[in-house]
Amino acid sequence: MLKTFLVFSLCMVCIGGTSAAESEREPFDDRYCTTCHGTDGRGNEGVQAPRLAGMEPWYLRRQLENFRADIRGVHAEDREGTAMRPMATKLTDESIDDIIDWISSWDYIPAEATIKGGDPLRGRGLYGGCAVCHGANATGNQSLGAPALAGQNDWYLVTQLKNFLAGYRGAHPDDTYGAQMRTMVSTLRNEAGILNVVSYINLLSR
């Protein structure tokens, strides 16, 4: 839809008097997501781009807006975030609407477990704190602004928890939910705690 719109508007521009050569230029839209995030947004470990299919529309919007406003993805050590931010920088509100609609059209298939070395039994104990917002089955809770965790790529969850713990994510003063996460994630203490809790989340399903 957006592509059609853009092609159409480019044509309008040339009718408006711009050179004919410009109408021959390759048009584009903002539907880039699957290049990095994989087939139907199922995530791509090869470029560490997480699963988008199944993400809640309100969560997608918040994150795209945070990236766009330089609230997320600015810390130099946040490798994946700094890769994502410039891709969101130039999105218009209409593009964000279109992307969210597009993502909603993809089938949600839970990600496979990949991480090794976590202890889900210890993780279950640690997850208690997470469950308050993200739900006992990690299915998320919109009223608390907490997205679903179950079914997400485990390597992505590990990276994000590490980033919260180290302050690479969630340290921006306007990142209200990020600040909450930073407080909560301190209970996981270290990488072992993170692996334990994510290996427990891997056992939950939506």
Place this chain on the structure above:
Amino acid sequence: MPRSMPPLEVGVSKQVTRREFLNLLGAAGGTAAALKAGSALGLLPHTAQAATLDLRAANPAKRKVAILGAGLSGLTVAYELSKVGYECTILESSHRPGGRVFTVRHGDLIDEIGNRQYCEFDDEPHMYFNAGAARIPSTHRNLLAYCKELEIDLEVFINENKTSFMQDPALNGGKPIRNIDYTTHTRGFLAELLAKSLSAGEMDQPFTDSEAETLMSLIRSFGDLNEDNLYKGSLRAGYASGGFLEHGVQKDIIAMSELLKTQMGSRFLNASEGDTGPMLFQAVGGMDKIIEGFTNHVGHQIHYRSMVNAVEVKDDGIDIAYDQDGTHHLLQADFCFNCIPSHIMTGITNNFPTQYVDALKYIRRGTAYKSAFQAKERFWEKEDIYGGISWMSNPSKQIWYPSAGMHKQKGIILGAYDYIDGKLHTAMTQEQRIEAHLTDGEKIHPNYRNQVEKPITIAWHRMNHMLGCSARWQRDSDGWTHEEEELYRVLQQPVNGRHYMIGDQVSMHSAWQESAVMSAQWALADFDQRLQA
């Protein structure tokens, strides 16, 4: 017969011992012997012939081939298999063929995610920029064979130019010096040191008189030493004045202590050796003329803007699901050759064996970065520079002057090339990138900022459908580990005899067109052999 040589007079901290020379001679002999054993032609390692594929005609019942990606390797496969009767379909996710053989011209879209650009260069044949592949070594004979077969016009690519510059704030007070000044003086000083070391030893053994004389004459000639084996400057660096109608006046020497202030020498002196040594070529009018040579034959097989969603290898064929124009499509084929970058393939649904997927995931993606400007006038020609590369210690690293279009009004120059780690510039906004290159380039050409316009940048790490430059198999620079080599061999082999990964990514020498071509040829030869078996 023993000879006496003048003793060493000054300043070499450690003399070369006779034992070291004996070792040197022994080692050289060993290498030569190894070469001789490995080849019937002794010192010539191989005959200069490209591989010849002798593929059998397609079996009419099993002739459908899916090719994923219209990069050079994919096009090579399409071209060769079409010759022998296969029915090829090429799915290309972007709007253009060629992959990283990308020549940018007037009006072209540079589809960097988050930083789309249209190239605004003047619309003239010589106003192009090779944003990816840019050089063809004369030893890359398989690629050259296709250039010949497809009648691609080639011209010499000038990699080293003695009048180009080297610039480092540590050297010469930051003022650029010419390549020829650095190389002439460095060679002079190195030769003087070597001559002194040699003279110092009682070199009655292991050299014969004639060998010793030849060696000394070689050293003198290498560094342009005087009869006392001292370096006192050289006219090789050009004249300070005169030289034609008046006597030439020799330039002042740049002291060795000054030359040693830069760390760039080690990179600079080998920049035109190996793969980037003479002769190098480029396709006349842009490297994508090679791609055009292939698409003249197989272009009709390419489906553009067709993004692969799933690859399912089955016992009796292979199914490729893809999206085009917002619609799902299914392509059923007997065989598949796939040059989709490994790090993108990991995000595409597939039923490959675990080890194969592990190999795909192991490869890191290159981060190379290039930038180019249109020059309003060919200001470098006024400084005696025609083609070649100036080197800078700053992050923009290089300026390439075009190897073609001499004496025309304008030209396209490369304003930055970070082939090792382009992440620094990739992380910047377009405005920041350009400002960085202008600031860096001004160190060599003071009026640079006013002489260039219409910049473009190519951050391969963020290019749509690419997300990376050449594949990096090795985690560290010490060579391939056993594990890496195993994974490489896994990825080279077909899945179920039907699905081949190809491209320079499936080679031990990525980043070259030759590697892409050879990877395709290896897969085709293996494919043909399996059909025969």
